[in-house]
Amino acid sequence: MIGMQSLDVHALHMAMKIVGQCCSGEVLVLYFAVLYWIVDQQACVDAIWLVPLTEIFCGILKWHFKEPRPGWVDNAVIIRANSHEYSFPSSHAAIAVGLATFFTQGHTADMDPYNHSLQYPKCLAFAVCLSRVYEGAHHIHDVIAGTCFGIAAGLGLFRVQNEIKAYVADKDESFAIGLGLVACFALFLFILRCFREVSKSDLPPQWGRFAKRSKSFKGTLNPHAVPFMSYIGMTGVLVGLSIAEVPRHHFPLDMPSDTMSATVRSFVGLTFLLGMFFGVRFVEKTFTPGSTTALALRAVRYGQVPPLILIAAPLVFGALGI
Numbered sequence: 001m002i003g004m005q006s007l008d009v010h011a012l013h014m015a016m017k018i019v020g021q022c023c024s025g026e027v028l029v030l031y032f033a034v035l036y037w038i039v040d041q042q043a044c045v046d047a048i049w050l051v052p053l054t055e056i057f058c059g060i061l062k063w064h065f066k067e068p069r070p071g072w073v074d075n076a077v078i079i080r081a082n083s084h085e086y087s088f089p090s091s092h093a094a095i096a097v098g099l100a101t102f103f104t105q106g107h108t109a110d111m112d113p114y115n116h117s118l119q120y121p122k123c124l125a126f127a128v129c130l131s132r133v134y135e136g137a138h139h140i141h142d143v144i145a146g147t148c149f150g151i152a153a154g155l156g157l158f159r160v161q162n163e164i165k166a167y168v169a170d171k172d173e174s175f176a177i178g179l180g181l182v183a184c185f186a187l188f189l190f191i192l193r194c195f196r197e198v199s200k201s202d203l204p205p206q207w208g209r210f211a212k213r214s215k216s217f218k219g220t221l222n223p224h225a226v227p228f229m230s231y232i233g234m235t236g237v238l239v240g241l242s243i244a245e246v247p248r249h250h251f252p253l254d255m256p257s258d259t260m261s262a263t264v265r266s267f268v269g270l271t272f273l274l275g276m277f278f279g280v281r282f283v284e285k286t287f288t289p290g291s292t293t294a295l296a297l298r299a300v301r302y303g304q305v306p307p308l309i310l311i312a313a314p315l316v317f318g319a320l321g322i
Contacts, residue, residue, distance in 0.1 A: 012134075013080070020081055020131040022124050023092045025233070025302070029277065030270060033309050037269050037317075038255065038262040045245055046161060047102050048306070052234035052241075054094045054153050056191065058146065059231050062086035063198040063224070071136050071214070072207040072221075079214040080135035084226035090138045093146030094153065096128035101154025125150075173246045180242025188235050195228045225290045229298050236303030244307040253314040256322075265322050269313045276308060277301060 021027055028051055036044035067088040071079035085091070129147060132138040138146075168176040201224075208221040219226075256262040284297035 007134075016131040016134045017080065019124060019127045020092065020135055020137070023095050023128055025230075026277075028095075029273065029305055033269060033273055033313070034266055036309050037253065037265055037313065041253065043103070045248070045310070046158075047099060049161070049238070049241060050098050050102055050153055050157050051095055052237040052302075053157070054098050054150065055091050055234045056187070056231050057153075058089055058091035058094050058149060059085065059227055060191070060194050061089055061149075062091075062227070063194055066198070066201060066223075067139075067142070068207055069137065069211070070139055072210050075210060075213070077136045079137075079211070079217070081132070081137040082211070082214050082217045083137060084221060084223050085230075086223050087138055088142045088145060089149055090129070090132050090142040090146030092132050093129045093138075093143045094150040096125040097147045097150030098153040098157075099150075100125040101151050102158055105154065105158040176246045177242055180246075181239065184235060184239045184242055187238065188232075191228070191231050191235065195224065195231075199224045229289065229295060232295050233298045233302040236299035236301070237305060239299070240303040240306035244310040248310040251311050251314045253317065261322060265317055268316070268320065268322060272313065272316060273305070273308050276304060280304070 032044050032048050032051075035047075062085055065086065065088045067086055069079075069083065069085075069087045071077040129143045132143055133140055168179070203221065203223070211217055211221045256265055280297055280301040284294055284301060287294040287297065
């Protein structure tokens with residue numbers, strides 16, 4: 001890691017920072033929105049589940065192992081990417097590799113449900129892994145573990161989804177939605193239990209001091225409460241998907257016929273989506289982090305994304321004729 005960080009070239013630094021942000025929540029929201037509106041609706045609906053599930057279960061593993069970030073314990077590590085989460089395994093690597101693996105499952109000689117426009121995660125998977133080490137966010141073994149987790153998640157989700165689709169195919173829509181909501185509630189209880197357990201652990205004071213070496217680090221290091229809010233947000237995504245995926249066929253959306261139509265649709269849709277997303281974020285920031293209201297707003301902020309993409313946006317596009 002130290003050897004990689006010695007390559008302190010401004011262009012490389014900027015490139016690694018941009019690549020690392022490609023798996024941030026905000027960028028993935030934009031990616032899946034555009035994917036659904038102008039590229040491949042089924043690919044979006046299938047793959048988007050991988051992101052919150054991977055983020056949550058990687059986070060649970062982080063709470064279990066409690067491994068500090070490289071910069072929390074080694075003063076020689078340059079901290080270019082901040083996080084309150086523990087280090088092992090890398091969720092960025094898991095999500096990037098997981099998406100690449102998942103989309104690869106649809107590319108065989110006889111079947112191609114996901115078209116060639118889905119090369120984004122495939123091309124970025126390795127670069128994201130590299131950036132997490134270069135920016136001092138992860139040890140190499142964190143990234144390797146995240147890569148293995150991502151491969152397993154991509155392969156597993158592709159197969160499990162086929163089983164679930166077959167199971168609910170002849171069921172009422174309300175049954176499928178209810179099943180998803182029950183699973184989300186069970187997952188929430190599991191996250192809450194893990195949070196309460198890990199919150200009993202004390203942090204070495206050195207970790208917080210070293211973490212603050214980064215000028216962009218804000219607040220006090222808290223690898224328990226801060227990630228807990230993130231995992232509640234991801235649970236919100238799962239709730240939104242459970243509600244919006246099943247009835248989305250009632251709100252059909254044709255693919256745009258030309259580049260101009262696609263551009264206009266993307267601009268209008270992203271403006272609408274980001275307005276709603278950051279509007280809730282603005283309200284959320286007015287409350288104490290970790291409070292019940294803040295947690296609820298975090299769940300709403302991310303939970304609204306699937307219904308906005310799958311249902312609300314098609315209605316807006318239809319009304320505007322785009």
